[in-house]
Amino acid sequence: MPQHLYIRFIRLPLLLRILLITSLLICLFGLFIHLIEPENFPTVFDGVWWAIITASTVGYGDYVPLTMAGRLAGIVLLFIGAGFLSTYFITLSTAAVTKQEEYIKGGADYKGNGHLVVIGWNERSKAIIGSLSKSHQHILLIDETLNSNPMPFHHVHFIKGKALQDEVLLQANITAAAKVIITADQNLDELQADMNSILTLLAVKGLNPDVGCIVEILTKEQLNNAKRAGADEIIKTNSLTSAIFLDSIHSTGMVNPLSDLLDELAAQKLEYQPGSPETLGKNFKQAHLFLLSEETLLLGIKKGNDLYVNPTNGIKIEKEDQLLVITNKHKLPGSK
Structure with missing residues (x-):
């Protein structure tokens, strides 16, 4: 059984092992000082408090051992406990710096979802x-x-x-x-x-x-x-890119408006939508006016593989058609 517990203890993270050893030492010294000087340390908690203050080298002075045995215990605690406590905080700081460095350098795993x-x-x-x-x-x-x-x-x-x-x-x-x-x-x-x-x-x-x-x-x-x-x-x-170059050759001044449109689309959404019951059977102008009331701009109608941008009013929207629209109802990936 002791061998099994030792193996399990060794497998714990280094930071946790140091913390456990330090906590055990502080509790033992707190109990020991209470037993040898019950007048100065009325409770075990008072002894533990003294051990923590002594090991951390703060030294408030509210509890002080008066006997030779108590002072020897304090000396041993300073040599052993303070070393373990300092090691714990140094290891904790090193782990935090290492984790931050790993994050900056691209070595940290991502634990989130919907990203x-x-x-x-x-x-x-x-x-x-x-x-x-x-x-x-x-x-x-x-x-x-x-x-x-x-x-x-x-x-x-x-x-x-x-x-x-x-x-x-x-x-x-x-x-x-x-x-x-x-x-x-x-x-x-x-x-x-x-x-x-x-x-x-x-x-x-x-x-x-x-x-x-x-x-x-x-x-x-x-x-x-x-x-x-x-x-x-x-x-x-x-x-x-090629299409923009070709259009700019035949239409002077076309690039700037197109660039402005692309910049504006970064905050909105250009997509195909199926025809709704309110737009089926209507021509482009009628559907355009209806979609405007829904904060959506109708650009064209796609019939099969053919796209008609700003078509004549003679073209009506059928069940299988797709509507090319711009909407400001932009949804990010993962949003509902």
């Missing part, structure tokens, strides 16, 4: 985190190139490592994440960046098939692979 995981550090992820950090959304950043948390004051939990590795994703508690954003690696060429994004997507879906994944894809050839890997939404960065 947004952003993979890759670049200007796009920086803008995303900067916008969402003002809300109550919990954000976790995974990147292997950073040496420390780039946004420590924005309530962002940072994990250093390759996001396509299971141990890194489990460290990020990916099984409890609400949504994942995978950005293209700016240190790789476009094809390699897309392949890396798809492998990361496969790793994420393998651990959490239900989590929504938004993936940035740079090359047209990898779009189908991203869909097969389970991407819920695909951001075609190069296609969007």
Whole structure:
């Protein structure tokens, strides 16, 4: 039995072991001083109080041993108890500093749930985190190139490592994440960046098939692979950029309005919505007026694979149509 208890004691964390030893010594010396000097230390609690004050080298002087045995006990307590007590506080401080350093350097596990995981550090992820950090959304950043948390004051939990590795994703508690954003690696060429994004997507879906994944894809050839890997939404960065360049060539002054619109959309929500009973059978103008009363702006109607932006009033909304709208009822990942 003693051997079993000793093994269990050794397996305890170092900080807890030191605390237990120190507490035991203080209680023993408190009991001992009470037994040898009951007049000066009427209760065991008085003895324990004296032992704590003596071991911590505070020395209030309200209780003082008068006999030779009591003073020898005080000397032994100072040599042994003070050493253990100092060791405890030093270990406690070291553990706190180590934990903080681990958090800053990206080595601490994330224990929360319903969080947004952003993979890759670049200007796009920086803008995303900067916008969402003002809300109550919990954000976790995974990147292997950073040496420390780039946004420590924005309530962002940072994990250093390759996001396509299971141990890194489990460290990020990916099984409890609400949504994942995978950005293209700016240190790789476009094809390699897309392949890396798809492998990361496969790793994420393998651990959490239900989590929504938004993936940035740079090359047209990898779009189908991203869909097969389970991407819920695909951001075609190069296609969007090329379209802006082409439109700016044919329409002078078009870039600034488009940039302003994109900035405004950061605080709102652009999405497809199914037709409601109030809009079915109505033309674009009628549906537009109704949705305005619901604080929603109707931009166009999608019929099958064809999108009609600001169509003529002759087009009516049918049951299978999707409405392209802008709404300020923006919901963060994990919100209800």
